[in-house]
Amino acid sequence: MSLFRTSRQLPALPEAVFAAIEDPVRLARWWGPQGFTNTFHTFEFRKGGIWEFTMHGPDGTDYPNQSEFLEIVPARTVRIKHVNLPHFELSLSLEPQAGETLVSWVGIFENHEFAENARAFLESANEQNLDRLEAEVGRGEAHGG
Template structure:
């Protein structure tokens, strides 16, 4: 028997462990999805306002990983690790996100990309292992505000890329043809 809430909707066993953030972005679905698939894009928008990202390694494929450091505006470094669990271009990415490969407190996220003409609705649905970890992420690390700021950064970045691509005539620019192997030893994009 399914459990339902007071309003008749099915109750979710994970509701007290979830964060769901969404935004409509003024860019096509394929471009918004692409912004997650290449480190050269991620390094330009990933993270809340004032943060920067240095990539150590990046392999965008199922069971591949993104090992990176987020640098806070106060100088604090945050070690991060994402393992890609599912990739369905250009509609869905599932991932496991923690501080390291075997982080017992890692959380699961599913990102969905729904195209509507030249716009895309992105939904980030995150489930933490416990309610306490979810509450800590919200209260101590401001996960909701940070997630909203991250999607704002994504929106601004892909709008800029879309403008640049629409004004470019002729062959692709060097930036558009750069590969993931063009990462310096310190993790910066060359």
């Protein structure tokens, strides 16, 4: 197993950050590295719910994704299990801090060799994902949907 961890302080309350996660239209806008887009097929945002989508790379490559929501605590935690390859669990934690939110992103990959070979890409992709989340939170609901 391999662990990836990153965090970012966002200038918004946990409820505002969570709103950008639970709304599939907003989530599709920011999920993934820079230049990637998403088409959601199934989005059952509840414990045990299924999330199926295709991530479209900037070069036109499609990446099918299938996940299950393991845990959802509003404005606090979202945990998913990626059920197609590569297998991993991802936890997003939202901690209130003086009117802002500390977003902690922890991924645990089953295949150590895959994860270590992809570590540089994955770490960069995670930072880009948080950049996109921060921009989406900044848009707010008034500009969303």
